[in-house]
Amino acid sequence: MRRPTAPLVRCILVLGLLLASAACGEPADSEVTIMVPWSGKEFEAFHAVVEAFERSHPGIHVEPEVTRALTRQLDAAVAADAKPDLAVLPSVGAIAKYQQQGVLRRLDVDTSDYVQPFRGLGMHTTPGTKGTPGTNDVYAVPVKADVKSLVWYDVAATAPKPPADWSALRSRRYTWCLGLESGPTSGWPGADWIADLLLAEKGTKGVDDYTAWASGKALWDAGPVHRAWTAWGELVGSAREGAAKSGFDEAAKKMPGCTLGHGSLAAMSFDAARVKERAYMYVVPSGRTLQVSADFVGKFTGNESADEFIAYLASTEAQRMWVNRPGFALSADRQVVVKDYDDAVQGGIAGMLHTSANTLCFSAADAMDPDVSAAFYRAVLEYADGAAEGPLLQALDKVQDALGPARPASAPPLCGTP
Numbered sequence: 001m002r003r004p005t006a007p008l009v010r011c012i013l014v015l016g017l018l019l020a021s022a023a024c025g026e027p028a029d030s031e032v033t034i035m036v037p038w039s040g041k042e043f044e045a046f047h048a049v050v051e052a053f054e055r056s057h058p059g060i061h062v063e064p065e066v067t068r069a070l071t072r073q074l075d076a077a078v079a080a081d082a083k084p085d086l087a088v089l090p091s092v093g094a095i096a097k098y099q100q101q102g103v104l105r106r107l108d109v110d111t112s113d114y115v116q117p118f119r120g121l122g123m124h125t126t127p128g129t130k131g132t133p134g135t136n137d138v139y140a141v142p143v144k145a146d147v148k149s150l151v152w153y154d155v156a157a158t159a160p161k162p163p164a165d166w167s168a169l170r171s172r173r174y175t176w177c178l179g180l181e182s183g184p185t186s187g188w189p190g191a192d193w194i195a196d197l198l199l200a201e202k203g204t205k206g207v208d209d210y211t212a213w214a215s216g217k218a219l220w221d222a223g224p225v226h227r228a229w230t231a232w233g234e235l236v237g238s239a240r241e242g243a244a245k246s247g248f249d250e251a252a253k254k255m256p257g258c259t260l261g262h263g264s265l266a267a268m269s270f271d272a273a274r275v276k277e278r279a280y281m282y283v284v285p286s287g288r289t290l291q292v293s294a295d296f297v298g299k300f301t302g303n304e305s306a307d308e309f310i311a312y313l314a315s316t317e318a319q320r321m322w323v324n325r326p327g328f329a330l331s332a333d334r335q336v337v338v339k340d341y342d343d344a345v346q347g348g349i350a351g352m353l354h355t356s357a358n359t360l361c362f363s364a365a366d367a368m369d370p371d372v373s374a375a376f377y378r379a380v381l382e383y384a385d386g387a388a389e390g391p392l393l394q395a396l397d398k399v400q401d402a403l404g405p406a407r408p409a410s411a412p413p414l415c416g417t418p
Contacts, residue, residue, distance in 0.1 A: 029059045030061070032060060032063065032086065032305050032309050033065060035067060035070060035086070035087040036066055036088050037067065037088055038088075052318070053312045060305045071090060078098070084301075086309065089297070091365075092366060093406060104139050104299070105139075107140075107310060111138055115334055116360070141314040142295070142296050143294075143296070144329045146266055147292055147330065148267075149289075150283075152268055154279065157259075158256065162259075164287070166235070169260075174259040175239060175260070176239040176262070177255050186381060187377030187381045193262055195228075200289075207361060214364035214407075214414055215414075216368065216406040220396040243384045249269045252268040252270060255280075272343070276345075278345060280345075282345075288358050288359060292361065320336050323336060323346070324343075328346050330346070358418060360415065360418060369406040372400055
């Protein structure tokens with residue numbers, strides 16, 4: 001009888017070991033799918049975090065699904081019962097909607113190190129009954145934060161430094177770098193601007209008006225919302241012309257041909273080397289009341305490997321890594337402090353998220369009913385193209401009336417102190 005050759009013996013032994021491992025219940029490789037809206041430098045930063053996770057968790061592979069139309073694609077996936085394991089949730093309205101539908105799963109993740117309002121907006125509160133305390137369950141983790149209430153200028157080309165006050169900015173002859181085109185969400189840069197101008201109302205009045213508006217409990221064509229809208233039109237002036245078809249990520253690149261830009265550092269598409277040189281700097285016209293936003297991640301399946309990945313994304317280790325990759329991400333984790341940021345400008349902005357004297361208010365458009373925010377974006381584009389604000393705001397009131405309030409009384413507060 002012929003004996004097996006050495007290579008054949010090795011193959012038999014390897015096969016035997018594999019079969020023995022399976023019989024003993026050792027886990028096979030698993031895959032985690034995650035739907036994300038990021039591209040370019042933002043995706044590059046996220047992918048660096050993915051690679052670090054895969055190195056520390058052998059056997060788990062993360063498969064990103066990239067889409068610019070995330071809301072539509074995620075809705076379609078939920079409807080078809082083809083949900084990804086994880087998905088970036090672009091608004092707090094989406095968190096509430098999917099939680100109420102029962103498709104967003106509760107997370108066993110500690111987010112106590114995250115500052116308000118980010119921490120609370122990822123939770124759902126269940127009131128207690130007589131003798132039984134209520135619960136605050138985590139349904140989403142704010143993995144990447146932003147501060148939106150910033151006005152940018154080219155240090156070498158703009159003298160003197162622009163004033164940190166919206167009224168003063170309106171009274172001077174500045175030209176604005178304005179682009180509103182952003183694919184399915186075109187119009188959002190103008191929506192953020194209007195929200196900032198509403199927040200600029202003095203004292204708590206601006207915060208109260210802002211919260212009522214974002215919650216669907218204030219008129220568009222009257223009072224502070226109407227004033228903020230017309231103030232934006234007066235502020236940007238002729239920059240509205242052509243802005244509806246100009247990319248928001250290209251607008252800042254026109255500086256110093258235009259004097260000032262508005263928005264988060266991540267949205268400005270600045271060259272990282274020039275930011276490090278402090279060639280671009282910012283003022284904060286809203287003072288101590290800042291409009292902020294975040295990309296949250298939620299879970300849609302029972303994949304246990306997805307639990308490991310989302311816990312890693314929420315960890316201080318991953319957050320510290322993420323903020324020092326391309327894209328200028330900020331962290332709402334209070335353990336990620338200013339000195340953890342390699343870039344001094346980025347770190348200075350991040351410090352605003354951890355300063356107790358500041359009031360942070362989550363992006364109004366991201367808190368509205370998705371249909372209202374979509375109508376809001378369309379109205380911004382039409383206004384930029386020359387439409388009068390009156391009929392546009394009256395139409396938004398009709399949309400709001402048809403849909404009712406966006407946020408119940410039990411919803412987490414949109415504004416908070418870190």
